Every structure is written in structure tokens, then in C-alpha cells.
Amino acid sequence: MEQVERIIQESITQLQINDLKIAAVRSLKQFAIRQYNIMVREFGLPSVFLLLMATLANDEEEPVKRLQAQNELNKRFEFELPVGVPLQTFAKTYIEQNVTPVLDELAKVNALDPDDVSGRNSLRNRAEMEVRYNEHLNSIEELRASGHKLVICSVHSDCSERCSHWQGRVYSLDGTSGTTSDGKSYIPLEVATDVYYTTRAGRVYKNGLLGFNCRHHLIPYQPGYKLPVVNPNVEIQQRLITQKQRQLERNVRAWKTRAIELKDINREEYLKARRKAIEWNKRYIAYSREHNRAYYPSRTKII
Numbered sequence: 001m002e003q004v005e006r007i008i009q010e011s012i013t014q015l016q017i018n019d020l021k022i023a024a025v026r027s028l029k030q031f032a033i034r035q036y037n038i039m040v041r042e043f044g045l046p047s048v049f050l051l052l053m054a055t056l057a058n059d060e061e062e063p064v065k066r067l068q069a070q071n072e073l074n075k076r077f078e079f080e081l082p083v084g085v086p087l088q089t090f091a092k093t094y095i096e097q098n099v100t101p102v103l104d105e106l107a108k109v110n111a112l113d114p115d116d117v118s119g120r121n122s123l124r125n126r127a128e129m130e131v132r133y134n135e136h137l138n139s140i141e142e143l144r145a146s147g148h149k150l151v152i153c154s155v156h157s158d159c160s161e162r163c164s165h166w167q168g169r170v171y172s173l174d175g176t177s178g179t180t181s182d183g184k185s186y187i188p189l190e191v192a193t194d195v196y197y198t199t200r201a202g203r204v205y206k207n208g209l210l211g212f213n214c215r216h217h218l219i220p221y222q223p224g225y226k227l228p229v230v231n232p233n234v235e236i237q238q239r240l241i242t243q244k245q246r247q248l249e250r251n252v253r254a255w256k257t258r259a260i261e262l263k264d265i266n267r268e269e270y271l272k273a274r275r276k277a278i279e280w281n282k283r284y285i286a287y288s289r290e291h292n293r294a295y296y297p298s299r300t301k302i303i
């Protein structure tokens, strides 16, 4: 556990957002415990060590060597019963039947966002959300600091339902409401951004315009500015394209994770997983191009 702690601490040194640091430590600790528990449940404690041996000593011609290694381990850890690859079983077959399914299960476990009550949001998503959210806060501060009083919110057609009501409107940064010189009404930015909701578990979140996962941005307002009005049907269509993109990204990541897990264990399955990852990545890129969307290598990256 001490070692896990050290790895976690090392991994967060480059994080600059404090909230994310705290969340990452909590999430990664839970992640390590869940992975460990799966291994202990499936193999028993001694076999967690022997699992390593089984993967190293997968030479089918040398059962004696394997037995020696096994005995050695048993002695070292003072276990009465030898556990691991049973005699007269090819290590490869044993691994395929008993180890690979568990590794698959391990690969499916994500590090989760510890503050998400649904338990579905991954730490990876949380990081992306935090970074974007932080950028929004900084940009509002910059606009304010450079003396802008009125801003207008950008418009994009695949906008979320949460934001669709707020996009394309003019806002003040000084808490005032009124009408611009060219006749547009404006309200304080906070009306759109400071929308709170309480989860069933009682946690309060701020989730309005420029909230988590928002891709809108603010531009200093100048009289005469006109932003395109989005047709609601187009909006729904575009939203579906975004969802499909996220699905394709998830597929690429899932196959990449599987490839990493299987790399030193099952060459055949490893190569298959790699091929699949490449295939899905091609599909992701082709789909994005077909729908005139940017594709992000960072979203399909694992490490």
C-alpha cells in the first residue's frame, strides 16, 4: 500500500488544479483497492504473486523449472498449499482459461471520479472537465481584468441541452442588466453560469453555462455582432454526432487497454487487440472527417 501511495503521489505532481489533485488521489486509491480485490478474489492472495510466476514461466517444456519456482515461492511466503499453475497443465492453457478472463475484468475497471454519485464518470473525464472548467474561470477573469463589460456567448450547433438556452446571448460582467446600444437585452453572466442543482445524495453542483464539459466561450461584445441562430433539428442531429464520436473514442481506448494488459501474456490476443484498436481509430477518424468534426488524439490516448 505504501508503494501504491508513492506511485499515486508521483503521478499527481504535474497536476495544477487543486480539486483535481484531491480527486485523483481518492480515485486512484479506490482504483488500486478494487484491482487488488479482484485479484485476491479470483486467485487467492498467494496466487497474486504466483500469477507473476505463471506469466514468466510459461515455457511448456519446462514443468520442472516451474515447479521449482512454485516451491520456492511457497516457501518464501510460507503457504502450506501450492497454488498456481497445477501440474500436468500447460501454463498457456491455464493462463488462457484462468488468467486472461481476470485480466479482461481488470482492464474494464476504470479509475472513477470519486465525486460522481452515479459512479459512471471516469477520472479521465473528470480531468477533462476540470481543465475546461478552469479555463473558463480564467477567461472570465481575463475579460474582466481587461475592462470588458459586455460579452457574447459563442454558438455551436451540437450544444448540450443545458446550454442551448444560454448560447448566443449577451451578458454583463458587472452584474447589471439592460439593453445594448443596438437593442439586445443583456443580463448578468452569473444568471446563466450560477445554476445549481442538488443530487439525490445531497451534493450541490454548479452546472450552468460554462459549467463542466461546456465548450462555449465568451467574446467581448461589440454592437452589430450577429451570431448564427441554430435550428433545433440540426442541434439534435449534431448532438448525436458528438455522442457517436465519444462512443468511438471509448472503443479505441478499450482495445488499447486490452492490448496493454495482454502484451506479455498472450501474444495472439495482444496482436488482435492492437489490430482492433487501430481499426476503431481509423473508423473514429473517418467518422469525424465525414461529419466535419475535429478528432482528438488525446482522447484516445491511454498513457
Ligand SMILES: [Zn+2]
Pocket: 159, 160, 163, 209, 210, 213, 214, 215, 216
Ligand atoms: Zn456549453
